Amino acid sequence: MTKSQRRKLDKVEAKSFVFDGCHKIFLCKDAADEKLAMKSGWKRKDFRKFDADEIEGLYDGSCFLKAVWWFNQDYKTVIEQGG
Numbered sequence: 001m002t003k004s005q006r007r008k009l010d011k012v013e014a015k016s017f018v019f020d021g022c023h024k025i026f027l028c029k030d031a032a033d034e035k036l037a038m039k040s041g042w043k044r045k046d047f048r049k050f051d052a053d054e055i056e057g058l059y060d061g062s063c064f065l066k067a068v069w070w071f072n073q074d075y076k077t078v079i080e081q082g083g
Contacts, residue, residue, distance in 0.1 A: 001059050005079045006052070008078055010052055012050070013029070014028060015028050015030050015033070015049075015050060016028045016048060016050055017047070017048055017050055017055060018037060018047055018071070019058050022063055023062040023064075023066040023067065024067065025055060025058060025062075025066070025068045026069050026071035027069070027070050028071050029070065033070070033071050034047060034071075037071045065081060065082060066079075066082070067079055067080060
């Protein structure tokens with residue numbers, strides 16, 4: 001993760017996140033986002049408390065398709081794919 005990408009992540013205010021184990025990291029702003037994620041197939045056990053350091057480690061260890069998105073209906077990008 002570049003310094004610029006980390007600065008973006010440090011500005012994030014999120015409740016939790018989910019990681020698909022490969023390259024997709026979705027941030028949940030609140031319980032409503034978590035509920036939407038569960039409707040999409042994520043399980044309660046998949047959620048982790050938001051931690052920028054943990055996300056940076058997962059991001060750095062992910063494949064080249066890696067990205068960080070908000071888990072909401074728009075899937076707004078926090079860190080662009082392949083960034």
